[in-house]
Amino acid sequence: MIGLASGAMAATGLAPAGHGMPWWQVPEFCWLLVGTVLLLGGCWGPEPLRGRAGAVSTAFFGLMFIVGLFFWRPGGEAFGGFYRWDGLAILFKRLFLFGGLIASWMMLRSPDGPRSERIEYVALPWFAVLAMGLMASAGDFAVLFVSLETLTITSYILVSLERDRATSLEAGIKYLIMGGLSAAFLVYGIALLYGTCGTLRFDEMASRLPGALAGELGPVARAGLLCVMVAVAFKVAAAPFQWWVPDVYQGAPVPITGFLAVASKAAGFAVLLRLLWGPFAGVREALVPMIAWLAAASIVVGNFGALSQRNLKRLMGYSGVSHAGYLLMGVAAGTAAGVEAVIYYLIGYAAAVFVVLGLLAGLVDRLGGADLRHLNGLAKREPGLAWLMLVGLASLAGLPPLVGFLGKWLVFVAAFQAGLVWLVIVACVGVVASLYYYLAPVRGMFFEPPPPDAPSLELDIPYRTCISVLMGITIILGVAPGPVVAAIGGLLAGQ
Amino acid sequence: MSVSPLLVIIGAPLLGVLALLFRVPGRLVALGSTGLMCVGALWAAACMPAAGGMQYRQGFDWLEAGGIRVTMGLGVDGFSLPFVILTCVVALAAVLATPRNMPRAAEFYACLLLIAAGAAGSFLATDLVFLYIFHELALVPTFLGIGIWGDGPRRVFVTFQTVVYLMAGSMVLLAGILGLLWALRAASGVAVVSTDLVALRDLAAAHAPGMAAQRWVFGFLLIGFGTLVGLFPFHTWAPRAYAVAPAPIAMLHAGVLKKFGIYGLIRVGLAVLPSGADAWREWLLVLLLGNILVIGWAAVQQKQLNDMLGYSSVMHMGYLFLGVAAGTNLGLTGVALLSVGHGLSIAGLFAVSGMVLERSGTLAMGQLGGIASRLPTLGFAFSVLGLASIGLPGLANFAGEISILFGSWGAHGDLSWGPMPALSWGVVAAAFGLILSAVYMLRATKAVFFGPGGSVEVEAGPIPMAWRASVFILIGCLLVVGMAPAGLSMAASSGLAEWLGGVAR
Incomplete structure (x- = not known):
């Protein structure tokens, strides 16, 4: 009961103006709850409910999207600044929910591949959207890395769930390799930046990065910056880091292709904007x-x-x-x-x-x-x-x-x-x-x-x-x- | 927002497209909408006050972002009025000329109406961005119109070539528009530039951009608008497209939509960037001589009737550009008149060639002959329209051509080639071009309509009333404008004088 109540409150995401936002107002908790309930219910729930999991998931995406569209107001942060709740985050979260809504609707109705009785298809988009939401709100490199990895792992599964189709598996492998490479770049870049700036917090790094670049460890900081940018370029599918895109888009089931094309790309841009107007603001020029x-x-x-x-x-x-x-x-x-x-x-x-x-x-x-x-x-x-x-x-x-x-x-x-x-x-x-x-x-x-x-x-x-x-x-x-x-x-x- | 004639002109075809979505019979809808457009045009012309300036202005702020305020506005002045009337008349004629047994009729009429709406909107818009948007609106219907209902083995290739070419011109134009706004903002230092045409003109008059900026931006506008008109050497899409397109689409496109480039060049280029226009005058003159002489010669060489008409249409654009190059009030008035005359006559000629194709199955001039003895209506119509296109006095084209030639003779004496001002050479070439156009037009008339019968069988049944009505409306308008050009020319002249102010001499 307590979980449900907090979930309902969280769904509103109503944050007071200024700083400090109680954890239960973070809408991602609600999304996590929905995803978990769907997953468990789909695995062990009674048969009639299992068959309707797809419809329930779509309805909840719709509900969350409407709540997000009409009730979210910017302002505040949670978990001591690890989680930002500003206009940028809200705009992107709406876009992710919209992507999740349409993709799950397509999965529900589409005769192509994903069947709504396969519970992974129903539950995984929720975890993907959750990860994207955290990426858009990240206030710290650790949060960014963990949420990006969550998204990537969810996406591998979604892309390659059509196990009986070779192209789907090929797409999954390509995406896995790409994801691994991009994660490696990201974590290496973060490590180098941490080494030169001594912090993972976005706001602290924003003030320390220009100094670090000018200091004697400048080349190291520059390499870290470059690695992080490469990882983001992979995520938004910018050339020359685009080679995985055509194969993955072709191999994945069509609704998943749409989800990747819209939500995943948007998540990449959310991170890029967050970084350029956060920790890298001083070196944006x-x-x-x-x-x-x-x-x-x-x-x-x-x-x-x-x-x-x-x-x-x-x-x-x-x-x-x-x-x-x-x-x-x-x-x-x-x-x-x-x-x-x-x-x-x-x-x-x-x-x-x-x-x-x-x-x-x-x-x-x-x-x-x-x-x-x-x-x-x-x-x-x-x-x-x-x-x-x-x-x-x-x-x-x-x-x-x-x-x-x-x-x-x-x-x-x-x-x-x-x-x-x-x-x-x-x-x-x-x-x-x-x-x-x-x-x-x-x-x-x-x-x-x-x-x-x-x-x-x-x-x-x-x-x-x-x-x-x-x-x-x-x-x-x-x-x-x-x-x-x-x-x-x-x-x-x-x- | 009150109902104005302009709202009728722009709204009728769009509502028509909407009605077609709900399965209302296509021909009825198309006739109704284009008829309403003509009513709107008549209403606008009849109630137009004598005083200059934009009339029936209405609009609102549409979007403000990135330091640019786009307004959605409609208005008409003496200069755009001829173009608007032309659009409405040719749109009605194109619908009437569509055969009753057109396959996929609803989609076809939707394409026609969208092209008509795009053309009307681009002449009525009082905002630079909407000028562009309305013209682009016609792109997809043009693609479908040529591709689905076109004729000939290279149909698909020509369709793609035309659309990509037009898009290339549009993108050059878009770059020019962005450059123009940026140059004006840099020159005037205002925070937000409004793209309203009147505001742009006044801003440019108060703070003229520097010479380098004017030259660059006008170059982009010239090539962008020029590609859409078929300025040599950016014309290669036009003859092919018109040769392949079904007659009603060719009528609308060659007759109306192509004039958008000329209109835009005068409305925007000459008014906002007069020094840029001065800098490019000599280049423009060279290119338009290419239009008149090279393409005129190409037209003489054609073996297919509609190829010949396509080249002829591109060739006559050279005369319009001559008026633009001269930039005098008389020359530009001639541009407006000749645009009307050329639009009406080329639309009629394409209607006739479409009917010839329908009746004989070919347009090869070597295989046709003596059609006038079997189908006198076609022979009569083609002769009159052909003579109009050559510039026979009494028909609208003559009034336009003579104004352009007089307006250009001796203009800008500071730019001289040898003993004469450069523009006078242009007039000499244009006069020679008149001979060229007489050669190819009269030859085609003789080969196809008179003389001995050709090698192909011509089906002689009665010509549909609607088609007759279409061609006679066009010929009637040519006669009215040709006999009494004063109404339009005075409107255009005063409109231009007001719009260009001190720019045109």
């Missing part, structure tokens, strides 16, 4: 050129790598790399406008990716696969679905009046104002190239005849509605961005 180069490399590698792809999930993988590049442009701007742009871009990216992958998840078994040729003639078989897919892809390509355009506009403006004109020009070239591969599926859907004896593609009404709502978000956020942009700005300013 010095890191800008490096981030700008990462951005340019990601835009080029992602967009030009996607041109020759013939599989929609792989294509979304390369496209994800290029979007990491555009997002890094906003980070490289190093201004409040840049951070605002990054968050707006992530919201729009999430909606558009879920439109495309959500449709794919619902259709993939009856289409016969996720190759582009499997989409042939979709406009003749199901015009409504083809137009939905078109809107999702057009938003990813950054065409107005969709949210993708607005995200790019904000990011480009931020980068331009920061004087990164060359980067904006690289990004413009990337956008032109990207139009080609985003229109490649459209070509198949609209120009080609459907294959003979194609089965019917009925999608049930709730699923259709869900995808239509997501499409509505891409349009509304593109047509009327003012309120959301203002809300993001307000939260980041701590109001």
Whole structure:
């Protein structure tokens, strides 16, 4: 009973203004509780409940998302500063919950792979979201490392749970190797930074790092900084640390691909922003050129790598790399406008990716696969679905009046104002190239005849509605961005 | 927000697309929406006050981020009015010219309406960013329109080429827009730059950006807008796209949407960056000579009717650019008039070529012949429209061309090539271009419509009333504007004088 009560209170996450936030108001405890109950109940609970675990999990994600959207107010920290509760953390936690909600909904309805009777699929997203939430709130390198590892281990399992499918296992192995490498970089970097600054706390390091860099151990601190940045670059899938992305996106079940593309990438950016406006704030200016180069490399590698792809999930993988590049442009701007742009871009990216992958998840078994040729003639078989897919892809390509355009506009403006004109020009070239591969599926859907004896593609009404709502978000956020942009700005300013 | 004619013009096609989602019969919706657009255009023109400046202005602040305030605003002045009327008339004509048995009709009309909405919006928007957004709105429908309903073996390739090319132009334009805002902010030192066109123009008049910035930014705008119009050598997408596109899409795109680049160059480039325009004048002159002479020559060489029309359409853009290069009030007024004339005539010509294709199954001029004896309507329409496009007095194109030529002769005497001002050379070339266009247009008329019968069978059944209506609306408008150009030219002239202020002489 006590657990339930504290969970209910925690769900509100209502924190008093100023410092000090009691532990039970940390919403992650509530998420942990839900995940644990689902896991135990799914393993040992009575049969009728076990079958409904997926629906229960989706409902709880929805509930938590609504609570997060309407009741969270920034201000305060818990556990003596290890846990931050500011606007940045709140914005990202909402995004993670949104990702968890849509992904678990997709798993529930999608005929592809994940079955809701497999309890791992139901419970693990909760632990993943929990880990992401802690990453976004981290106030200390130890918390950051532990939560990042939790996320990575959860993701291995999610990616490779389709044990009878070789591609899924291959994806799991690739992700494992990548995760190990990135964790090694991170822990090594943390060790070096600890060695030179003598602290793991973000706020203390912020004041000591510039001195450490200038001191006689400067090269060591610099190496530590570099290692941490590399680990984060792995996580956000920025080139040249992107090689794992296409295989993992292709091998994972479609809902998990969507979850990784949206939530996991967002978590990487949460960490990056947290670091650059936390412990590395003093050296942010010095890191800008490096981030700008990462951005340019990601835009080029992602967009030009996607041109020759013939599989929609792989294509979304390369496209994800290029979007990491555009997002890094906003980070490289190093201004409040840049951070605002990054968050707006992530919201729009999430909606558009879920439109495309959500449709794919619902259709993939009856289409016969996720190759582009499997989409042939979709406009003749199901015009409504083809137009939905078109809107999702057009938003990813950054065409107005969709949210993708607005995200790019904000990011480009931020980068331009920061004087990164060359980067904006690289990004413009990337956008032109990207139009080609985003229109490649459209070509198949609209120009080609459907294959003979194609089965019917009925999608049930709730699923259709869900995808239509997501499409509505891409349009509304593109047509009327003012309120959301203002809300993001307000939260980041701590109001 | 009260109902204004502009809201009708922009809202009708968008509501039409919405209605199509709910399975309302496509042709009915499309006719209704484009008809409403024409009503809106007439209303706007009839109630337009004589005093200059933006009329029917309405709007609100849309987004403020990163030191840039974007406003969503609509308005029309004497200069944009001709373009708006052109959009509405050609949109209606394109719908009427669509065959009744069009496959996947609802999707087709949705594409047409979206292109029309994008074009109308880009001429009505009073905000730089919305100018861009509305034009981009037409990109995906263009892609679908050419790709699904296009004709010819290289359909898919041409579709991708067109869209990627247009997107490349748009991105150069976007970079130019960002550069413009940044340059204005640097020059004026204001914290928040509004992208409202009037505010931008006034800001630039008060704090002109430095010469280097003007030159760079105008270069980007010129190439960006120029690609969208088909400025030599960034034109290669246009003839192919129009050759492949179904007739109604080609009508809207060649007739209306392509004028956006010219409109934007004058509305933004000349008004905000006059020194940049001066710096690029000689380059622009060289490029537009490429349009008139090189592409004119290419048009003479074409063997397919719609290839010839595509090149001819790109060639005539050279005349519009000549008016822009001159930058005089008379020349720019001519640009507005010729845009209308060219838009109406090329739309009609594409409608005719679409009908020829439908009836004979080919557009190869070597295989066609004597169609006028079987289908006199087609012969009559093509002759009149072809003569209009050459510049026969009494039709709208003549008024535009003559204004451009007079407006350009001797303008900017400080820039001279040999014995004459450079722009006078442009006029000489343009006069020679008129001969070229007479050659290819009359040759095509003779080969396809008159003379002995061709090697292919032409189906002689009655021509649908809707199609007749479409072409006669276009010819009627050409005649009205050609006989009495004063209404439009005075509106355009006073609008330009007000907009460009001291810039245009």
